Amino acid sequence: xxxxxxxxxxxxxxxxxxxxxxxxxxxxxxxxxxxxxxxxxxxxxxxxxxxxxxxxxxxxxxxxxxxxxxxxxxxxxxxxxxxxxxxxxxxxxxxxxxxxxxxxxxxxxxxxx
Amino acid sequence: xxxxxxxxxxxxxxxxxxxxxxxxxxxxxxxxxxxxxxxxxxxxxxxxxxxxxxxxxxxxxxxxxxxxxxxxxxxxxxxxxxxxxxxxxxxxxxxxxxxxxxxxxxx
Numbered sequence: 001x002x003x004x005x006x007x008x009x010x011x012x013x014x015x016x017x018x019x020x021x022x023x024x025x026x027x028x029x030x031x032x033x034x035x036x037x038x039x040x041x042x043x044x045x046x047x048x049x050x051x052x053x054x055x056x057x058x059x060x061x062x063x064x065x066x067x068x069x070x071x072x073x074x075x076x077x078x079x080x081x082x083x084x085x086x087x088x089x090x091x092x093x094x095x096x097x098x099x100x101x102x103x104x105x106x107x108x109x110x111x112x113x
Numbered sequence: 114x115x116x117x118x119x120x121x122x123x124x125x126x127x128x129x130x131x132x133x134x135x136x137x138x139x140x141x142x143x144x145x146x147x148x149x150x151x152x153x154x155x156x157x158x159x160x161x162x163x164x165x166x167x168x169x170x171x172x173x174x175x176x177x178x179x180x181x182x183x184x185x186x187x188x189x190x191x192x193x194x195x196x197x198x199x200x201x202x203x204x205x206x207x208x209x210x211x212x213x214x215x216x217x218x219x220x
Contacts, residue, residue: 033208035210040212041212042199042210042212042213043199043201043210044210045207045208045209050206059114090156094206100144100161100203100206101161102146102158102201102208103158104148104155104156106154106155107154107155109154
């Protein structure tokens, strides 16, 4: 969905570097999520946020941190990247109540050498 | 947490064939979605279906929440249906994905 954008779309970096992945949405949703996808493992939840003041760890938060700068922006940081963080990263949003469809960004392909 | 199992893990079809993909989950959920990930990696919403049956063109889905499973039906498959199909379930807005069914449709 064009309403959820991620930057950069592709990134190659070296071990030990700090990396920030950014997500912006124009859907007006309160709930935002970061996932990583590895081949054969589906999507796993890293962090999620239900509003600007709410940050929660997901299944695999070690080695990652997040910042919810505004309702529309949710950033994921790798403080010191390592090769096993090489993956496809997705940001998603969800409506707050009622029908709770998730909408995904296009993904960021991150390679850590 | 909730366990989500999808079957089959891989499926190869000839164009025009029908198929059924299954999603089993281990606990009660209040929402369930089916997604298609195309060969370029994009995740596309197919259905939001916590219960009942829905249809959209050649695709339809049924969720039997009391028995903790959902089915995705693809009829008259086309090569553009190729990709990975994911089921995602959630309770209290915290989603869990299955590992997906990889579908290849040959012309």
